[in-house]
Structures are given as C-alpha cells and as structure tokens.
Amino acid sequence: MTTLDQLRPGQQAAIVSLAGDPALVQRLYELGLIEGETIELVALAPLGDPIEIRLGNSRLSLRKAEASGISVNAECGTRNSE
C-alpha cells in the first residue's frame, strides 16, 4: 500500500482511504474520489507537481501535498508506460 503522490505515470491503483484537511477530503469526495474507486496516474507536471489522474472519464489535477493523504493499493500490471 502506498499513497497517491508516490505513484508513477501509467500506474493504476484502488483508493483505500482519504485523510487530510476536512475541506480537502470533502472536495475529493465531491469529485468522485472515494474508497474503492480505481484511478490511473496519467502524468506529472513538468516541474514534478501537480499530478494528473484519471478517474473513469474524468481527469483531475492535484498537488502532491494533497495527494499524499490518499492511500492506495497499486495494482500490478500497469497500462502501457510512456
């Protein structure tokens, strides 16, 4: 188990839990990031931060600091890497 900010581009993972500032957590829920959902890390911004993830057909941008509160189970067998 790891956190969302530790994933590498192309990796998929299932969300285990969300932690952090209540306002942040609530906003993450509102955007569909809830326990059990599968997300894919699409890219890192050129300077390393923020990160872009795909959730179903939605794409979200999060700062690594915000992503560090999201615990995920990285799935083995990633999609095609870059």
Added chain:
Amino acid sequence: MITKTLTVALVGNPNAGKTTLFNALSGLRQRVGNYPGVTVELKKGQFSASGLTIDLVDLPGTYSLAARSPDEMVAVDLLLGRRPEEPRPDVVLSIVDAVNLDRHLYLTSQLLDLGEPVVLAVNMMDTAKAHGITIDCQKLSAELGIPVVPIQANKGIGLDALTKVLLEAAESGSIPRGPTFPAEFEKEVTALQEELRDEVPAFLTRRLLLDISGHCEQWLVGRHGSQLRQHLDSARQRLAEAGFPVPAVEARTRYGWIRPIVAAAVKKPAVRPVTWTDRLDAILTHRVWGTLVFLAVMFAVFESIFVLAKPLMESIDAVRELAAKSFEGILEPGPLRSLLSDGVIKGVGSVLVFLPQILILFAFIAILEDCGYMARAAFLMDRLMSRCGLSGKSFIPMLSSVACAVPGILATRVIENRRDRLATILVAPLMSCSARLPVYSLLIGTFLTDGQPFWVPGLVLFCMYLLGFILAPLVALLLKRTLLRGATPVFVMELPAYKRPTLRNIVRRMWDAGYAFVARAGKVILAAMIIVWALLYFPNTDANGVNYEELISREAEPSAEVKTIQGEWKRNSILGRIGRWMEPAFAPLGWDWKIGTATLASFPAREVIVGMLGMIYDVGDEPDEDGSALQDAVRKEWAGDPIRGRYGIPVALSIMVFFALCMQCASTLIVMQRETKSWKMPAFAFAYMTALAYVGALVTFQLGRLIVDAL
C-alpha cells in the same frame, strides 16, 4: 393581462454545459444580478413557453452544495428561497454530463433534498455515444424518481422537450426524495434541529453537521456560541464511533445510492475506448512537448495583444484626434473648447483605447477555456505560481498584465479562490505594461544610448521589465503571508475533456467583457481625466491678465513662441503650482519640480508623461517624428542644472524605476474597484505601489549618485 412567471434555477458541475444551455434557452434576454456583501454575480435570463414567462437563474458551476464561503452560500440560499432578492425556484433544473454520469449525479442527489421539484437534463448525449455509452433515460427517471430529458445543448437538441418537462414539473409540484442516510445520522440531525428550531431549515442543519468548518458551521456557531459548538462536536464524535464519520458518511450514502442506479440505466463498453482527450493530453501535459506547446500558445496570446491591438488602438487614437480637431474648427478658443477636446474627447478616447486589448484577450480566454486547454495551462504553471503563494490559474492574468493590467485584472475571474484572486489583482499592475514603454524609450534614448555600448539600451529596458516580474511574485507572497493570510485553499482541479469552442460563446464573452468595461469603468475614467484637465487648464490667464489662448492664437502656429507660451501656461496652472510646492519631496529622488509636475499629471494615465514633459520643457505636446526634439530639450535643460547635469543617468533611472513601480492608471483602479466591489483594494494598491515607487526611485538615485561620485 398578467402572465404567470415561473422561476427555474439551473444547477450543475462546471463543464457540464450549463452556460451553453443557459445561453441556448434565454438567448439575448439576459442580465446580471449583483448581491450586497458578496462578489458573486448571478446571471438571469428569460424565455417564454406556452404563454408563461420563465425566469432562468444560472447558479455558479459547483460540485456540491457544501458551501465554504459566503459566495458559495448565495447559491444554496437562493435554492432554499432564503435570498430576499429572489423568489424560491419553482423547479430546479439539474444538468449533468452523460459521459461522467456517476460523478455528476452527486450534486443532483443533493438537490433532491431541497424539497422542490427537480428535472434532470442529461447533456452531451452525442459524446457519450461516441464513447460507447448508452443511457436509458426512462429507466434512469424511474430509478431517480424525477423526469429525465436527454439534450445536446450546443446543438440545441432536446430543448423543446426540456421546456415541456419543466412546465409539467412545476405544474405537478411533486417533491422527489433523495438517498436515505443512516438512522444514526438522522437522529443527530433531529437533535440539532431542536436546538436551532425554526432558524434554519433541516437542509442547512444537515450541512452544519456534515461540512466540517464549512460556512454553515462558521455562521451558526458564531451566532450560538459554545453550546452549539459542543453539541456539534459531540454529535460528530458519536457518528464517528458508530462508523458513520462526517463527511465520509455523505459520500458513501450518495455514491452508494447512485451506483446501482447507474448500473441499471447505463451501459458502458467493457474496455474503455481511448478518447481524443487521452490522445491530446498525452502531448499537452507531457513534460517536454506540453511545455513547448504551452510556451507557443502563451507567446501567441501575448503577441496578439501587443501586435494585433496596435493598429486598432492607433485607429482609435486617430479618430480621437479628428474629433478633437473638429471642435477646434467649430468653437472659439476657450474653456469650453478645451474641455471638450482635451478633457472629454481625450477622456473618452483613453477609455476606448483599451477596448482592442480587452476584446483580443477575452477572445483568447474564451477559446482556451471552452476548448479545455486553460485548465492544462494552469496545471503546467501551478508549481511556479505556488512558489509565490498563488496557483496556476493566476498565470494568464499575470501574463496579460505585461501588455496591460486592465484586461489582466478582468481575467482574474477565472480564479475561484478569493484570496488568490485578490493577491493577483493587487500585483498585476507591477507586471510592467505597454504604457510604460514611452517613458523608458524617452529616457533611455536621451541618456543611455549615445556614448554607451550597443547592448546598454536593450539591457536597461529588459531590467525595467524584470523589476516588475521579480517584485510582483514577491509582493504576492508577502500579501499571502500577511494581509491575505488564511487557510490553504484546495487546489484540486478538474481537467475537462477537450471540445470544440463555439463561436457564439466566444463572441458573447468578448461582448460581456468589453461592455462591462466601457459602460462601468468608462464613466469614472472620464471624470478623472476631466479633473486633471481642469488642474492643468486653470488659471488660463497670464501675469498680465491676458488669456493664454489669446496669446497663442496671435502667433502663427506652430512656432517656438507658441511652445514657450504653452510651457509658461502649464507652469502657472494649478497642477504646476502644486508641483513647485512639492519640490522638496522630489529632491531626494533627484527630480526638479518640472519632472515632478509632469509625473503628477500622469497619475490618471502614465503615457501622458511624454506629452507633459514636452509642454513643460517648451517643446510642445505634439510628438515629432522620432522624439529627438524632446530628447535634446531634456539634455540641454539638465546639462545646465547642478544636480541633473552631474547625475543625469541616476536621475533618468530613478524616473524609470518610479514609473515601473507606480500606480498611474485610473482605468486600472476603476477596474479593480469593479472586480473587488470595494474601494479599499484600489486605494491599497495605489498606496503601496506609490510608496514602493517613491522608495525605489529614491534608492536608485542615491545609489547612483554614490556610484558616480566614486568613479
């Protein structure tokens, strides 16, 4: 005959096509509603159907009704009928994206708790089909308990059916039911409601419980004090212990309700197809390619504002000249003629001259936002901006301000976070601007060209720009750490799917921005210009009581005599006298009263300085071919002066630094006021920038003097 009016509130996520639907339904019958105490503005439209008038209120795009600020609360209050200015909606129209139905239905499920009829419009059905997604709207309607209408807002498909359903829903008035929360949760809500009684409806009590440090909590605990605080904390504690912590209980309840419904009504392909958005993002958010494309796009935007706008601005200036000249033909010389041609026409011209830049910038912003690239730009720039305490969304406003702060400040509307937006607005004017160029050109041309290595002029110009580029982020950081300090905002941002922008939306945005500026800002700028005109015009008689215009008309124009008369006139004007009186204040900067007066006169608009210097140095205010006459006059005048003769370059630099940092633009101040709905912000900007400019010019001159003396 009184036609019945129906009020419909339009609610949806950003990027669901809400604005397109709103524009499609209400056409040109739109107006903007302002509310005291908040900066959010609501758009209201109207259309008719079956003999009824329908008032459509466009609520700001949001993901949820969990309000975190007074601005966000406006929408919630309006939906509950708690806003005094607006009637309670008869129907709530929820618009969702067919491609992301599960996520969008989260907000819809909240709307079902309002106790009002709800109609669901499922937009972008064509895109869903292209993704291989099929939605059974009847099944969906049966499961949700509300009418569901498939539409394609951008093509106008399904709108008649939607209107029909809206009328039916209002007629039947049937109230839907949202997902059922755990019993423990309902128990706590009831207990809290007893304490609050009739003060708030149950809907807000639920929000109070769910939204930790949200607006309802801040507001209600503020009113009721520690008793409510304790009750709230213990209620949340109990819920957490029972396995239903807030806010998670809301997410689990709602998504738990949504998932089976979507599973029943929506068919998705087994393997998700690769979409155009996937393909484009592979390039556009790529470390290397994405950055290159971004730089190219930003360059194009910037160049266009500079280059494309120029001929248009020159045309406006030319028209202004013509208009002014025409008055000269009709009226006798005197206060009225001067007021009209130098005051009013110049004032109107100085407002209209911004229009090309505003329109071009907003055309680009509309295109970039509509197609979805704007979010990618913010994504790429976020790291850089966060170093200054801002976010990626501040980048384009700051970049635009390098050309002109007026459209740059208007562009800060894309920044949702209030403190970030304020910080960006307050530092935007530091990012240099094209009006500062004439001053730089003049002074660099006069003192830093002849006898200097070839690279000096370019380097100095570059440094002037750099000064602003470095100070703006620093001041922003300082502001975010001190005056604008607050909880770190949430930066999570959606990157919408790419789509083709519509010409209609682009034109509408351009029109809105341009009209807002001219109609609202225009009046005040005009007033400011007229005041400066008066300060420079009066008194208009010389020491012998002879009218200056008389004296000028006696000479054959143009001549050196005329210019001398003009110079004397300006020196004796009210502003000239003020300048002379303030000379001690200018001395530490190495300035004399002439430079000081010219600077004072350019506070409403900095580009005025060159013409003013021309008049005060007796060169006249009509610019000649290459400005060399003024340069020669300045050199000559300064050479004869003890301070400016010896320290010419430091003085020139101190003037440039002053102009680089000072707030000398009435238009910018007015636009700031309009965007922040308060005079405090422009007053603060004016004060801090003028102080910064004064100190900067002082330091530049004094340091320069020391260096010259040492050499």
